[in-house]
Amino acid sequence: MYIHVGEDILVRSKDIVAIIDKQSxxxxxxxxxxLERQKHSVINLSKGSYKSVVITTKEIYFSPLASGTLKKRSAKSAI
Known part of the structure; x- marks a missing residue:
């Protein structure tokens, strides 16, 4: 299944390593x-301030969506 992480970007749920909220x-x-030392490409999907960081096996996304929202979407895709 795929999870929408912002700005029309879909990520395969099995490729997600971690979802971290901005405060953490x-x-x-x-x-x-x-995050500073990563060799993965870092993609900022938020037009302003990001709310969460989605780490996948290939990229790191700064998402405008809250980590709780992404968690709910990943739980729905597991059904």
Whole structure:
């Protein structure tokens, strides 16, 4: 199944490694360093401030959608 992560981008649910909310990114030095050192392509889907980070096996997306919304969508796709 696919999950819409923002701006008409669909990601295969089995390719998602993690969905992290913005507050967790800013409160953890480890996550910030991880994102800075990634060799994956980073794609900013939000026109303003992002609400969550979606890490996949190939890309990292800064999503305008809340992590709770993405979680609900992934739960629906598992049915």
């Amino acid at each position: 990114v800013h409160s953890s030095k480890m996550i910030e360093e991880f």
